[in-house]
Amino acid sequence: MLENFSFRTIVEYLPLFGQGLVTTVWLSALSFVGALAVGIVLCAMNLQRGWLFRTPAKAYIDAVRATPLLAQLYFLYFGLPRLGFVLPELVVGILALSLNSGAYVAEIIRAGILSIPRGQVEASVASGMTYVQRMRLVVLPQAFKVTIPPLLGQAIVLVKDSALLSLISVAELTRAGQLLASDRFMPAEGFLTIAAFYLLLYYCLKGLATLSGRWLGTAGART
Amino acid sequence: MTKTGMIDFRGVNKWFGALNVLKDITLSVEPREVVVVCGPSGSGKSTLIRCVNGLEAIKDGDLVVDGQRLGDPATNMTQLRTEIGFVFQSFNLYPHKTALENVTLAPIHVRKTPRAEAEKAGRELLAKVGLADKVNAYPAQLSGGQQQRVAIARCLGMRPKIMLFDEPTSALDPEMISEVLDVMVAVAEEGMTMMVVTHEMGFARKVAQRVVFMDAGAIVESGTPDEFFSHPRTDRSRAFLSKILRH
Numbered sequence: 095m096l097e098n099f100s101f102r103t104i105v106e107y108l109p110l111f112g113q114g115l116v117t118t119v120w121l122s123a124l125s126f127v128g129a130l131a132v133g134i135v136l137c138a139m140n141l142q143r144g145w146l147f148r149t150p151a152k153a154y155i156d157a158v159r160a161t162p163l164l165a166q167l168y169f170l171y172f173g174l175p176r177l178g179f180v181l182p183e184l185v186v187g188i189l190a191l192s193l194n195s196g197a198y199v200a201e202i203i204r205a206g207i208l209s210i211p212r213g214q215v216e217a218s219v220a221s222g223m224t225y226v227q228r229m230r231l232v233v234l235p236q237a238f239k240v241t242i243p244p245l246l247g248q249a250i251v252l253v254k255d256s257a258l259l260s261l262i263s264v265a266e267l268t269r270a271g272q273l274l275a276s277d278r279f280m281p282a283e284g285f286l287t288i289a290a291f292y293l294l295l296y297y298c299l300k301g302l303a304t305l306s307g308r309w310l311g312t313a314g315a316r317t
Numbered sequence: 318m319t320k321t322g323m324i325d326f327r328g329v330n331k332w333f334g335a336l337n338v339l340k341d342i343t344l345s346v347e348p349r350e351v352v353v354v355c356g357p358s359g360s361g362k363s364t365l366i367r368c369v370n371g372l373e374a375i376k377d378g379d380l381v382v383d384g385q386r387l388g389d390p391a392t393n394m395t396q397l398r399t400e401i402g403f404v405f406q407s408f409n410l411y412p413h414k415t416a417l418e419n420v421t422l423a424p425i426h427v428r429k430t431p432r433a434e435a436e437k438a439g440r441e442l443l444a445k446v447g448l449a450d451k452v453n454a455y456p457a458q459l460s461g462g463q464q465q466r467v468a469i470a471r472c473l474g475m476r477p478k479i480m481l482f483d484e485p486t487s488a489l490d491p492e493m494i495s496e497v498l499d500v501m502v503a504v505a506e507e508g509m510t511m512m513v514v515t516h517e518m519g520f521a522r523k524v525a526q527r528v529v530f531m532d533a534g535a536i537v538e539s540g541t542p543d544e545f546f547s548h549p550r551t552d553r554s555r556a557f558l559s560k561i562l563r564h
Binding site: 211213214216217218219220221222223224227231232235236239 | 370372395396398399401402403405407409410411412413422423426427471472475
């Protein structure tokens with residue numbers, strides 16, 4: 095079976111895969127930063143007492159979680175130009191991933207904040223701290239620690255989701271696999287190679303998660 | 318002008334849903350007075366002291382603390398809380414901060430004390446509660462008794478006028494209770510105004526001027542420790558005392 099498998103072609107296409115990998119890495123990184131920004135804003139809205147901010151945040155999070163990323167991507171890619179916004183594919187792609195992942199990030203951060211025991215808030219209230227002080231000094235530093243592992247999990251999901259951008263002709267990793275598949279009619283070589291690269295990215299992020307866990311675990315273990 | 322105590326409850330009521338958790342409470346705590354609050358579980362004693370610093374809001378009646386009426390728009394609750402230390406049953410130390418940082422956090426950020434000064438005071442306070450060697454320890458590295466002593470030092474770091482203790486020894490192993498009570502006795506002897514929810518009769522006899530007995534949300538009996546422990550006046554307080562003194 096393997097006699098038909100052309101390692102030579104893979105090597106020949108390696109520069110293309112390399113470029114795709116680099117694109118996937120930086121656009122995922124950028125999207126993740128965007129997702130963090132979107133997530134923090136959504137979470138802050140969602141934690142307000144009044145409905146004015148909370149309702150739109152909840153509606154947004156539900157809408158994003160209930161619909162396929164592909165549909166969201168197509169909406170932005172094909173729908174936005176009809177509404178008068180013409181953006182380059184890459185920008186649309188990063189926007190879609192940020193807006194999509196942001197909804198999940200918002201829920202991760204919210205869970206982190208809500209996981210902080212009530213007594214922590216009471217202790218800081220009792221010492222005369224304002225809302226901003228107790229968030230900054232007591233709640234968020236602790237929430238940050240419990241949030242890192244699930245956030246890295248979301249980053250892994252985001253990297254894999256970025257494959258969908260190949261469908262709007264962004265030259266990322268999956269797109270490189272598609273090119274090899276269609277140019278030479280070698281789908282096995284093309285897609286197996288990109289799978290290997292995604293696996294590599296996965297292990298990098300997982301290693302980062304382990305490292306951060308060890309680093310965060312040293313100071314101030316939770317009681 | 319009527320004479321007011323440091324903490325003045327006048328006809329205070331509070332409900333949790335349909336449950337009347339504080340029933341027409343009238344109680345005045347004088348400056349430098351130590352009042353021990355006891356009573357069966359669910360009698361409202363924790364709720365009573367949690368109202369004093371506004372962790373719980375009262376429904377009606379007046380509660381005046383350090384001359385300021387709670388719930389009054391003119392009362393700055395955040396400001397008032399800096400004058401009131403609160404010691405929790407479960408310590409509630411900040412797990413991501415060392416013992417010293419726990420003590421200095423509010424003085425630095427709330428009182429705006431310069432860091433060096435706050436740290437000097439913090440070290441002195443930790444030494445005072447017998448933890449000079451645990452300055453850089455995290456709460457998870459301390460025993461329950463040590464954590465509670467840090468929590469007391471954390472309150473003292475704010476130089477409060479009032480200290481409230483909500484069952485400070487109930488979550489402790491028996492052998493750690495006395496180290497915490499010793500610190501509380503020292504604080505009381507320095508003239509702190511204190512309200513202490515506890516069943517530690519030894520502590521009450523030693524430093525309390527008054528014991529208040531609560532049952533079902535109401536103050537049933539109030540008197541000096543000697544009167545209360547030796548000659549309880551009501552059936553409910555007698556029944557309660559017989560349960561806690563039996564062993």
